[in-house]
Amino acid sequence: MARDTFAAELAKLRTLPAVLLTCGVTIAAAGTLGAALAAGRAMSAAEAALGTTGYVQTGLIVLGVLAVASEYAGTQARTSLTAVPARGRLITAKIAAYLVAAILTAVLALAAALAGALFTGAPMGDGAALPRAAAYLVLIGLLALAVATLTRDAIASLATTLVLVLVLPPVLPDAVGDHLPGAAGARLYLPGPGLTSMEGGLVLAGWLAVALTAAAVSFVRRDA
Template sequence: MSVSSGRKITQILGAELDKLVTLPLIWLTLIGTFILNLVLAAAFTSAGLQGAAGTQSILNIGLASMGYLQAGFIILGILATCSEYTGGQIRTTLTTIPWRGFQLSMKHLALAIITIPVAFIIVASGVLYALIMMRDTAVGFEIDTMIKTLVGATGYLTLTTLLSAAIGALLRRTTPALVILLGYYFVVSPLTRDFQPKYFPDTAGSYMYMPPSSDEINVLTPMQGTGILMLWTLIFITAAIVFYRKRDA
């Protein structure tokens, strides 16, 4: 890669990072997600303390909010790619950065750079709260198991965010993207999970951080779950880039 090409990519990445970190809705979403996670962690921990806490894993209780937590990251991904269309800023972006493929690719990379540390902090906060409150009653865990679980949960939320951003780029409208994704993750998938294949994004991705039950058939390993969710994400990102390059702003 030439120096000029490398500098071009770096400049585009910097511009996309700057747009994301200066967008108020991004920070409101992240702060709201963090607060929601603490509230849910407190609720699940309290329920665990009042029930059979001695037989429960701290990790399971600390991660019990993941099903709800992903909503914040779905919204984050959609806002990252749809926000420029709301006020017509996309025209300014494409005038300044005419290389559409690079621009959208760097937007997803910038989103990943922001999401990874934030997702880790939010996930770890729930586990840490459960650990502090249930250290004398709940079943403990090994440090390496905790690290693998936190990394898996962080990876799941990051890939979910990028997949949502790609779908947002395809639809270019915030409301339809929210309706489709939230409807799938919180209505369609829970209702059909007992008989649907395990290769859909949310189902496969859940194996990245939650150990499968011993009575499950055709369970996936964390690496298989990661690979499947990553494949879904790459497919939607590729489709978003192809359509982004071919159609008008």
């Protein structure tokens, strides 16, 4: 039964035009950005690919929002709950389906960015941080999924996540901004001042634990 629910949720994502468009545009944009960064600066292909992560994350955030909020635009949410009354199983299947789509999108986007950079003649460089960048992309989209589960509105959840990840960190004092999910998670793949890679990962994990717990409780207890 759990396998059937997961398959149904994965099929929903695969057949949503907005999801397919988001994934396709994200991958294509990553390739273009990777080439542009490598051509415009003296950097390796791996560095150029990592440099695209801050831009590519917007696509994963949109994917996370669409994985849940698209059902609340009409009556699909009620239909899903009628077919699968076990809400815990349903939200788990939604998360699992998102993870499949997000992992594929993140890996292909970074691969496209790397290929685009290599196409310009840039040297390969050290790609050890690329898997961590892919993990960051998947996790930041998962945060968007949790926010979308709480708000049940695509615009509100997209705006909330983008503000948390992109808008607030640069304008707040470092002691606060460094602990927001985007800035903290970026330490996973991009060294910088403030938190270490491990500390940044733990802060992002804390944000996800709180957001996903709240989302799961909300999904199970609220009316459709």
